[in-house]
Amino acid sequence: MSTVSKAIELLSWFSAERAQIGLAEFQRLTGRDKATTYRYLCALEETGLLEQDQTTRAYRMGPAVLRFAHVREVTVPRRAGVRLVLPQLAEATGELAHASILQGNSLVALTDHASTRYSARVVLTEPELPLHATGSGHAVLAFGEPALLKATLRKLKRHTQNTATNQADLNKTLQAVRETGFGIGNQTYEEGVYGIGVPLFDSSNSVAGAVAVASVATRMNDESIAIIKCELISAARQITHSWGGVVPEALDELWSDTLLSLSNNKLTRRESNA
């Protein structure tokens, strides 16, 4: 790792909980010597990435990051980060790939990309994805704030006979999402449509939306579901990264285990076929 990278890495130690870090604490955290650490801190301060609290002499995140973030948002908006990923997701699965963002208590479609593999395919027609009735919504609710779930419980409209329209049913669904890492909407919004969704995180490290694959329900089987899950994990990691977010550790491990077990199954299937 270069000197420049090592210096910039110091910024990663700041968080909402660790607002200020002094020279001694930086030494302790990084295990580097005082002179080097001080030299890095001076350079970061000089460029505005850090600033020093006049009272405590500790360092905190500097104002330059706000300017840089503004440039990032203007030049690479959320939609752009998603658009790079959806075509791959659609083509690898042969289905409709779509992403949505959380606005207040609503999940709103951001953009989608349809594969041309099958004539029978899903087309998004509504701008809003009901949180209690879609794979995307389940993913967002399961990993979102309790207040979001609370607001959703007030309006559990029945869309199909599979829609969870009471608190107990929805909680059971969400518990399964937390255990597997995937929101499943098996004809919960519309008859014949099967959606699998995973949550997306932004720089606030909270759920900011979902990426999902929607398919004709009759086409779903263990193999197609396995492919969709693998591709969704990859897409969610990429989009979350481009939004400046980090996938929560527990969920990320869950996904890694899923990838491992799915690839083992694939090997087993291949062997049994051979």
Add this chain to the structure above:
Amino acid sequence: MSTVSKAIELLSWFSAERAQIGLAEFQRLTGRDKATTYRYLCALEETGLLEQDQTTRAYRMGPAVLRFAHVREVTVPRRAGVRLVLPQLAEATGELAHASILQGNSLVALTDHASTRYSARVVLTEPELPLHATGSGHAVLAFGEPALLKATLRKLKRHTQNTATNQADLNKTLQAVRETGFGIGNQTYEEGVYGIGVPLFDSSNSVAGAVAVASVATRMNDESIAIIKCELISAARQITHSWGGVVPEALDELWSDTLLSLSNNKLTRRESNA
């Protein structure tokens, strides 16, 4: 300048208009050799401050800046940036110092600090500062978006006999603000209150609010106004910096000229007194 600073400085070349910069363009912009520039770019990419466009091979602002900006906003919110500056502004002028932020088409008080020098002083009672009737509002309108002025023109309520209640009067007032760099509310909102305001800019480089000094009108004279103007320039530069913004070049030069001319006047006065 250290290696680390030189590398980070590369980020400053990006803007809304210059979203992507390739290696050759960086060389041209900075006048540095190819190997060094490439080394810097790799380090910035490694830390997520930059990312490379897979198609064009050019660099753009990376996702890490979003995460860092979130930490900055959570740990040093706008109010905090202002609170560091207002006490100095209040004590140096002996008056009420206050800051406001633009929310939609309204200017809303953020926080204030009162000097205890005089018994007769101004106290802010309303949460909103009418844009057409206050020094802060004039500063914001003069340097803000045309749409903001257009919306303001629809509701020019008369507060005192000095309030500009027609488009011609308000335009004349704003022209003076653009020429001097100061919004003056001489009893335009309330009889007996004299306010001087300057605009604040945030990371989007547009007007985000104002910082102002409000005084009892009878206390205003050339000398107190000169002191207030000097202190306001310093406060506005500091707050704008802490909000990740940059004072537009033309206005910044205007302020520098003002500081120079005010300090010359002071010298002249001292000499004539001697």
